[in-house]
Amino acid sequence: xxxxxxxxxxxxxxxxxxxxxxxxxxxxxxxxxxxxxxNGAGKTTLVMSLMGNPNYKFRIQNSxxxxxxxxxxxxxSEERAKNxxxxxxxxxxxxxxxxxxxxxxxxxxxxxxxxxxxxxxxxKQVVExxxxxxxxxxxxxxxxxxxxxxxxxxxxxxAQLLVLKPKFAILDEIDSGLDIDSLRIVAKAIGGAVKxxxxxxxxxxxxxxxxxxLKPHYVHVLIDGKIKKSDGLSLxxxxxxxxxxxx
Amino acid sequence: MKNINITVKKNxxxxxxxIWINGSESEINFDAELIGEGANLTIIGIxxxxxxxxxxxxxxxIHKAPKTKSMTHIRGVxxxxxxxxxxxxxxxxxxxxxxxxxxxxxxxxxxxxxGRSVPSLEIDENDLKAGHASTVGRPDxxxxxxxxxxxxxxxxxxxxxxxxxxxxxxxxxxxxKQIEIRQNLLKNL
Numbered sequence: 001x002x003x004x005x006x007x008x009x010x011x012x013x014x015x016x017x018x019x020x021x022x023x024x025x026x027x028x029x030x031x032x033x034x035x036x037x038x039n040g041a042g043k044t045t046l047v048m049s050l051m052g053n054p055n056y057k058f059r060i061q062n063s064x065x066x067x068x069x070x071x072x073x074x075x076x077s078e079e080r081a082k083n084x085x086x087x088x089x090x091x092x093x094x095x096x097x098x099x100x101x102x103x104x105x106x107x108x109x110x111x112x113x114x115x116x117x118x119x120x121x122x123x124k125q126v127v128e129x130x131x132x133x134x135x136x137x138x139x140x141x142x143x144x145x146x147x148x149x150x151x152x153x154x155x156x157x158x159a160q161l162l163v164l165k166p167k168f169a170i171l172d173e174i175d176s177g178l179d180i181d182s183l184r185i186v187a188k189a190i191g192g193a194v195k196x197x198x199x200x201x202x203x204x205x206x207x208x209x210x211x212x213x214l215k216p217h218y219v220h221v222l223i224d225g226k227i228k229k230s231d232g233l234s235l236x237x238x239x240x241x242x243x244x245x246x247x
Numbered sequence: 248m249k250n251i252n253i254t255v256k257k258n259x260x261x262x263x264x265x266i267w268i269n270g271s272e273s274e275i276n277f278d279a280e281l282i283g284e285g286a287n288l289t290i291i292g293i294x295x296x297x298x299x300x301x302x303x304x305x306x307x308x309i310h311k312a313p314k315t316k317s318m319t320h321i322r323g324v325x326x327x328x329x330x331x332x333x334x335x336x337x338x339x340x341x342x343x344x345x346x347x348x349x350x351x352x353x354x355x356x357x358x359x360x361x362g363r364s365v366p367s368l369e370i371d372e373n374d375l376k377a378g379h380a381s382t383v384g385r386p387d388x389x390x391x392x393x394x395x396x397x398x399x400x401x402x403x404x405x406x407x408x409x410x411x412x413x414x415x416x417x418x419x420x421x422x423x424k425q426i427e428i429r430q431n432l433l434k435n436l
Contacts, residue, residue: 051392052395052396053392054388055388076401077392077395077396078395078398078400078401080396081395081396081397081398082398086396086397087396089393089396092393093387093389093390093392093393095393095394095407095408095411096412096414096415097410097411097412097413097415098408098410098411098414102407103394103397103407106399106403106407107394107397107398107399110397110398110399110400110403111398143411143414160397164398
């Protein structure tokens with residue numbers, strides 16, 4: 001199917017241990033899907049294997065992973081990115097001596113080789129994105145994530161999302177380590193990307209709070225490597241009351 | 248073989264860079280003496296080895312006077328089958344009270360390159376500060392994955408990581424020297 005992010009019956013194991021036992025999801029542009037689940041449910045494995053981390057491998061028989069109809073299984077991480085996939089990581093990586101601006105410029109050129117944006121215009125876009133997540137423009141010249149606080153790293157991931165305009169974005173526990181004000185800012189910025197770029201969102205989280213700001217169209221509960229239930233926001237309240245056992 | 252002799256006198260401050268990019272010398276020996284009180288020396292070594300390059304780089308820094316200070320900073324990136332061998336000696340002689348000697352090296356290896364960096368301290372004085380830090384390693388998998396997840400090819404990711412790797416050391420040099428070396432690096436990564 002075109003214009004969609006589709007996974008069907010995904011299975012993945014790490015170090016010989018089966019973690020994902022058949023996960024299926026379909027995300028359309030501008031849709032927000034939340035995946036909730038207890039520790040050890042397979043959330044990180046899902047994220048890492050979707051982005052093509054070499055340490056997490058899918059078993060690809062009887063499974064499907066497509067973006068806009070194109071098969072992603074045999075593609076490298078950078079090819080997946082070029083097909084419009086983005087991950088806001090739970091633990092963003094620090095890279096010494098490489099400025100945020102130089103990194104984003106290289107990345108943008110790789111993703112959109114046909115566009116020729118002058119550096120001065122590109123800088124403006126970066127500054128605007130930083131402003132959206134309440135980071136001052138000085139962050140542009142700093143080394144990637146080096147010396148950033150936990151919250152600053154998370155906000156920088158979202159700033160990157162705003163600059164790189166992916167078709168589909170996986171946000172891995174973007175809310176952990178954020179105070180209430182930052183949470184509101186980040187949720188608003190994500191909502192902005194959904195509206196402006198029609199980015200489809202897969203939001204992975206432990207906590208309910210961000211869901212009240214972002215209002216996902218669908219909530220899925222991942223337990224023991226499988227999606228146990230999918231529903232609307234009402235499912236969040238159910239979990240809030242009775243825990244994952246209530247699902 | 249190339250021998251470089253450096254003498255640093257009383258209250259004198261020297262920064263001596265040695266850049267080996269597409270170099271031809273196969274063995275370089277630095278001999279430095281801090282002979283006057285308050286002498287201050289920074290040695291900076293920057294290396295990029297490729298193909299079957301083989302480089303021996305030895306530094307020997309002797310503190311002979313009180314309150315002398317030395318820093319040796321080496322950063323090297325080696326590709327293909329290139330080889331790097333480095334011994335770094337810091338010697339605090341008797342009478343060099345309050346001397347401060349430091350040696351730091353970071354070597355990044357790609358492909359089948361080999362690298363060795365061994366600091367040693369020789370101390371004949373009680374009142375001093377001295378230290379060393381050396382790492383020889385491969386590019387960080389998590390960094391590569393992070394950059395590739397943003398659309399950079401493996402080669403582009405490596406290039407960016409390597410350019411950043413030299414930055415902290417470059418920043419110790421004068422502005423002009425920094426620009427010159429950065430241009431040289433860009434051509435050779």
